[in-house]
Amino acid sequence: EDQVTQSPEALRLQEGESSSLNCSYTVSGLRGLFWYRQDPGKGPEFLFTLYSAGEEKEKERLKATLTKKESFLHITAPKPEDSATYLCAPYLYNFNKFYFGSGTKLNVKP
Amino acid sequence: GAVVSQHPSWVICKSGTSVKIECRSLDFQATTMFWYRQFPKQSLMLMATSNEGSKATYEQGVEKDKFLINHASLTLSTLTVTSAHPEDSSFYICSALYNRGQETQYFGPGTRLLVL
Numbered sequence: 001e002d003q004v005t006q007s008p009e010a011l012r013l014q015e016g017e018s019s020s021l022n023c024s025y026t027v028s029g030l031r032g033l034f035w036y037r038q039d040p041g042k043g044p045e046f047l048f049t050l051y052s053a054g055e056e057k058e059k060e061r062l063k064a065t066l067t068k069k070e071s072f073l074h075i076t077a078p079k080p081e082d083s084a085t086y087l088c089a090p091y092l093y094n095f096n097k098f099y100f101g102s103g104t105k106l107n108v109k110p
Numbered sequence: 111g112a113v114v115s116q117h118p119s120w121v122i123c124k125s126g127t128s129v130k131i132e133c134r135s136l137d138f139q140a141t142t143m144f145w146y147r148q149f150p151k152q153s154l155m156l157m158a159t160s161n162e163g164s165k166a167t168y169e170q171g172v173e174k175d176k177f178l179i180n181h182a183s184l185t186l187s188t189l190t191v192t193s194a195h196p197e198d199s200s201f202y203i204c205s206a207l208y209n210r211g212q213e214t215q216y217f218g219p220g221t222r223l224l225v226l
Contacts, residue, residue, distance in 0.1 A: 034215065043116075043203045043217035044154070051212070087153065091213070097144065098215060102153045 003027070006088055006101035013078055013108050021073040021104045023088035033071050034098065035064050036087045044087055047073075078108045112138045112208045116218035123194055124226055130190045131221045133204030139184035140206035144215065145177070148201045160187045194225040 005024045013019055023033070032051045036044035048057045050066035057064050061082065063074040073086055085105045089098040113136040123129050133143055141162045146154040158168045158179050166179035176198075178190040187206075191198050203220040207213060 032213065036217075041201075041220070041222070043114075043205075043220045046214055046216055049212055049214055089215075091215075097156055097159055100154045100156075 004088065004090060004099050004101040006086075006104050008104060009102070010105045011107070013075075013106070015079055015108055015110050016077045018074070018076045018078070020075070021086055021106070022070060023073070023101055024070040025088075025090045025099075026069075027090045027092055027099065029093040030090055031093045032091045033066055034089045034091060035071070035073055036089065037084045038087055038103070039084050047086075075106070078106070080108045080110050082106060083108045112136075112206070112214075112216045114204065114206050114216045114218040116204055116221050118221060119219060120222040120224075122224045122226065125195050126193055128190055128192045129194055129223060130188055131202055131204070131223075133187045133189070133206070133218050135185045135206040135208075135216075138206070138208055138210075140187075140208065141184060142207040143181060143187040144205045144207070145179060145187070145189050146203045146205070148203060148220075154203065157189075191223065194223070196225045199223055199225045 003026045007022045035047040038044040048064040053068045055066050061076050065072045085103040087103045089100045091098050115134045117132045143160040145157045157172045158166045160166045160179050160181040162181045168174045181187040205215045205217040
């Protein structure tokens with residue numbers, strides 16, 4: 001059965017304290033893996049797409065990496081405005097849909 | 111990035127009435143759009159996949175007669191909640207599949223529905 005697990009569920013960091021979020025998946029026929037950021041009461045905002053193991057992408061303080069079994073979202077020197085829920089979503093070849101993880105709620109304190 | 115809009119952003123209605131939510135891709139054509147439902151403090155739950163010119167594909171457990179989806183053009187999909195009841199109150203979010211080289215799913219801002 002296809003599964004997506006994100007950890008931790010919640011993460012509290014001090015401003016400037018770097019950390020990583022994990023997205024583990026057991027899906028067959030992975031076409032790509034997407035990372036999104038969601039603020040309360042809003043639709044998810046696209047961050048990255050990763051297509052193959054070893055691929056990395058960066059945007060400001062965020063860097064996403066992908067292996068065959070999991071993806072990491074590294075946050076370097078976070079700021080309070082990085083506080084949000086981060087969602088990962090594998091996208092499969094055989095099914096035209098995305099599987100969303102339950103998300104990691106990040107809270108960065110000044 | 112590509113822009114997806116939703117209208118209305120929030121709606122309050124009486125039990126038994128029907129509510130239509132529009133999802134538009136503003137600067138690109140989308141043959142595929144998705145409709146999600148999100149409960150408080152929970153992740154997105156895919157309700158259905160909407161393909162332009164064909165019937166929507168509903169996820170298991172989603173009543174197709176309750177949640178009517180129409181994808182009449184390459185830039186517009188609509189979700190109609192028929193005979194709404196309080197348990198249908200939720201945050202509904204649409205997305206559109208953007209396919210120029212690499213596929214990406216862009217989301218609308220969401221519609222909050224409250225059924226009294």
